[in-house]
Amino acid sequence: MTAAIGVLCERKRVEEKQVIQVLADAGVPAVPVPPAALPLPVVPFAPAPQVAAAFGATMPVVVDRCQDRAVASAVLPLWQGTGAVVIGAGIAATGNRLAVASALSAAGVPRPATLLVASEEAGLQALETLGYPATLLPLTVGAAPVPLLDRDAAEAVLEHRQTLGGTCEVVGLLQAGTTIGAEHALVIVVGGSAVASRHMGNETTFGPQAVALAEAAAKAIGADVAGIELVRTTAGLVVWDVQPVPDFRDTVPLGDRTAGQAIADLAAMRLIERTAIGASQPNGAHLGSTMRREVTDGVALAL
Amino acid sequence: MSTSTNVTCPECGGEFEAGAVEVGEIIVCPECSVELEVLGTNPINVGLAPEEGEDWGE
Amino acid sequence: MNDRAATNHRSPKLGVLVSYLRQEEKLILTAARARGIDVTPVFDRDLVLDLSQPDAKHAGFDFDVVLDRCVAHSRAEYILRVFERWGVPTLNRSRATTICDDKARCSLVLEAAGLQTPRTLLAFSIESALEACESIGYPVVLKPVTGSWGRLLAKANGPEQARAILEQKKELGSFHHSIFYVQAYIEKPGRDIRAFVVGDRVLAASYRMAEHWITNTARGATSVACPITPEIEETTLRACAAVGARLAGVDLIETPDGYAVVEVNTGGEFHGLMTTTDVDIAGEIVEEAIRMAHEADGVAKVATVGA
Numbered sequence: 001m002t003a004a005i006g007v008l009c010e011r012k013r014v015e016e017k018q019v020i021q022v023l024a025d026a027g028v029p030a031v032p033v034p035p036a037a038l039p040l041p042v043v044p045f046a047p048a049p050q051v052a053a054a055f056g057a058t059m060p061v062v063v064d065r066c067q068d069r070a071v072a073s074a075v076l077p078l079w080q081g082t083g084a085v086v087i088g089a090g091i092a093a094t095g096n097r098l099a100v101a102s103a104l105s106a107a108g109v110p111r112p113a114t115l116l117v118a119s120e121e122a123g124l125q126a127l128e129t130l131g132y133p134a135t136l137l138p139l140t141v142g143a144a145p146v147p148l149l150d151r152d153a154a155e156a157v158l159e160h161r162q163t164l165g166g167t168c169e170v171v172g173l174l175q176a177g178t179t180i181g182a183e184h185a186l187v188i189v190v191g192g193s194a195v196a197s198r199h200m201g202n203e204t205t206f207g208p209q210a211v212a213l214a215e216a217a218a219k220a221i222g223a224d225v226a227g228i229e230l231v232r233t234t235a236g237l238v239v240w241d242v243q244p245v246p247d248f249r250d251t252v253p254l255g256d257r258t259a260g261q262a263i264a265d266l267a268a269m270r271l272i273e274r275t276a277i278g279a280s281q282p283n284g285a286h287l288g289s290t291m292r293r294e295v296t297d298g299v300a301l302a303l
Numbered sequence: 304m305s306t307s308t309n310v311t312c313p314e315c316g317g318e319f320e321a322g323a324v325e326v327g328e329i330i331v332c333p334e335c336s337v338e339l340e341v342l343g344t345n346p347i348n349v350g351l352a353p354e355e356g357e358d359w360g361e
Numbered sequence: 362m363n364d365r366a367a368t369n370h371r372s373p374k375l376g377v378l379v380s381y382l383r384q385e386e387k388l389i390l391t392a393a394r395a396r397g398i399d400v401t402p403v404f405d406r407d408l409v410l411d412l413s414q415p416d417a418k419h420a421g422f423d424f425d426v427v428l429d430r431c432v433a434h435s436r437a438e439y440i441l442r443v444f445e446r447w448g449v450p451t452l453n454r455s456r457a458t459t460i461c462d463d464k465a466r467c468s469l470v471l472e473a474a475g476l477q478t479p480r481t482l483l484a485f486s487i488e489s490a491l492e493a494c495e496s497i498g499y500p501v502v503l504k505p506v507t508g509s510w511g512r513l514l515a516k517a518n519g520p521e522q523a524r525a526i527l528e529q530k531k532e533l534g535s536f537h538h539s540i541f542y543v544q545a546y547i548e549k550p551g552r553d554i555r556a557f558v559v560g561d562r563v564l565a566a567s568y569r570m571a572e573h574w575i576t577n578t579a580r581g582a583t584s585v586a587c588p589i590t591p592e593i594e595e596t597t598l599r600a601c602a603a604v605g606a607r608l609a610g611v612d613l614i615e616t617p618d619g620y621a622v623v624e625v626n627t628g629g630e631f632h633g634l635m636t637t638t639d640v641d642i643a644g645e646i647v648e649e650a651i652r653m654a655h656e657a658d659g660v661a662k663v664a665t666v667g668a
Contacts, residue, residue, distance in 0.1 A: 011314065011315070011335050011336065011337060012315055012334075012335055013314050013315055013316075013335070014314070014315060014316040017315055017316060143532075144528070144532075146525050146528070146529070147521060147525055148525070149518075149519065149521055149522050149525075150518055150522065152500075152515070152516040152517070152518055152522065152574075153515075153517065153518070153522035153525055153526065155515075156503070156513075156514075156515030156516070156517070156522075156526045156529075157525055157526060157529055159512070159513060159515075160513060160515070160526065160529035160530060160533060160534075161529060161533060163512060163513060164513075164529065164530070164533035164534040164538065165529075165532075165533040169533060180521055249316075356536050356539070357535065357536045358536040
């Protein structure tokens with residue numbers, strides 16, 4: 001049986017094992033695909049089958065679980081170019097934090113006061129406006145946010161990033177506030193619905209408002225799957241950051257499915273949709289609502 | 304004193320028998336191949352092994 | 362004998378190792394030329410050093426003494442070692458630059474010599490460095506073991522701040538930046554002291570005044586004359602003797618228990634100091650280099666006679 005779903009991951013971690021296991025239990029063949037193990041032909045110059053062949057299989061559906069986001073940014077467009085349906089974090093999958101913040105703001109999703117800075121000097125100047133504490137969210141793919149609790153720390157952090165890392169490492173978003181000591185939670189949104197969450201800082205009292213906010217954020221960035229970080233600031237509940245490939249092993253389900261099950265369900269549903277499109281509508285026209293319901297029901301039965 | 308040397312890999316959740324190990328020893332998870340460092344032996348406790356440094360060597 | 366050697370022999374040839382010419386190096390070259398000395402700036406970037414050669418002449422260098430004024434300290438360390446192997450006296454000796462270019466080595470030597478220095482702990486992982494910070498008590502200063510001009514000096518006022526800074530070092534820096542040098546922050550009266558040593562003498566000293574806790578002139582501190590008290594002189598010369606430096610800018614801070622030595626800079630700059638003193642620092646450096654050449658020459662002559 002050839003695999004139908006590839007899970008892009010360097011290694012099967014707890015999360016990827018869960019997704020693959022749920023699919024296997026439902027009879028949907030899924031395999032881990034190491035994203036950076038092989039050279040890849042460049043689409044559209046290379047025929048799609050060559051790309052698939054490089055991975056040893058055709059993958060109608062690919063789930064993005066790459067921990068290395070630099071690798072993901074490079075290989076995801078190739079997979080999309082092969083015609084594979086990629087389940088990922090939308091703008092957050094290959095875009096930087098500026099692209100994500102812009103999309104969230106454009107959609108009216110509340111965010112902390114933010115300034116873009118591209119130098120140490122600009123950073124210190126921005127902090128005069130934003131005040132302390134603040135947080136630097138580097139635009140470098142995969143870089144962790146850095147809390148700047150006071151002026152001494154800000155001077156040191158910005159100088160270190162610029163001196164040791166170069167200009168690219170000092171370019172980032174400066175956000176007012178910090179997650180340290182704040183109500184801070186990660187909400188996993190899959191297929192438009194918040195499915196699980198976990199506290200990242202102080203115990204949170206987030207309710208339906210948080211669920212709605214996380215779902216709005218995922219929608220704004222076009223994410224199939226995303227980890228939406230929420231923080232309660234003095235200005236209210238805001239979207240702090242987005243994790244394109246969130247760890248969900250310690251999350252608590254909000255409904256009757258774990259995050260791993262929800263991702264597997266979504267992957268299986270996309271596979272059925274894809275197959276249905278391929279079989280009945282080669283031009284790739286959208287499924288009718290009746291057909292979509294049948295597909296969804298089919299998945300529900302299958303899983 | 305006999306202690307269980309059953310280890311749960313923090314990376315993949317796989318369980319395996321570590322055998323007679325000492326703190327500081329590097330073992331490999333047979334399931335996901337990640338390198339793990341033994342952090343404690345009673346009870347056995349492992350974490351991801353440190354990444355290789357540029358100045359490491361013989 | 363040195364005086365006789367100075368009058369009896371040809372003018373020594375002076376090589377000045379440079380990365381580029383700062384104000385200080387221009388003054389040194391001018392001072393040497395004014396004394397009729399054959400002086401050549403030697404750019405570190407142009408050098409090809411053949412380690413198999415037995416001496417400087419065979420390697421194509423005709424110097425009686427080499428004065429190190431490189432800003433590229435790692436290059437200078439190798440160059441000085443090579444010239445030493447070739448029997449050319451150098452100012453400073455490589456031992457001194459090797460110690461002083463590494464803050465941890467320097468602190469260790471100063472401590473061993475019984476000098477007062479700020480309490481310093483070394484650690485090699487973020488968690489152990491945070492323990493070191495706790496042990497000292499906040500605020501602490503985190504310094505790179507190599508580096509100058511006040512760059513990458515960090516003051517951490519608490520554990521979260523320290524962690525943020527340590528993580529930048531580990532994430533972005535080479536392995537050298539994960540040698541964590543943690544030092545007690547010492548409240549200074551808005552100034553520290555730069556004492557400049559040539560040979561066996563403290564030539565001049567200045568207060569470096571700044572509103573910022575970093576008081577390097579490279580970071581905008583201003584210099585004001587500081588009288589060389591016997592205590593400053595003694596502390597400074599002891600520090601230089603400990604590291605083996607004969608040309609150095611020594612940084613001191615005033616503490617309730619007297620002067621503490623923060624560091625010894627073998628490539629000491631003196632543009633700030635010059636504004637506070639009439640002493641011809643560049644001229645004195647040249648004289649010291651020439652003295653070393655004559656000493657070596659004298660030793661060589663004695664050795665020849667004795668043979």
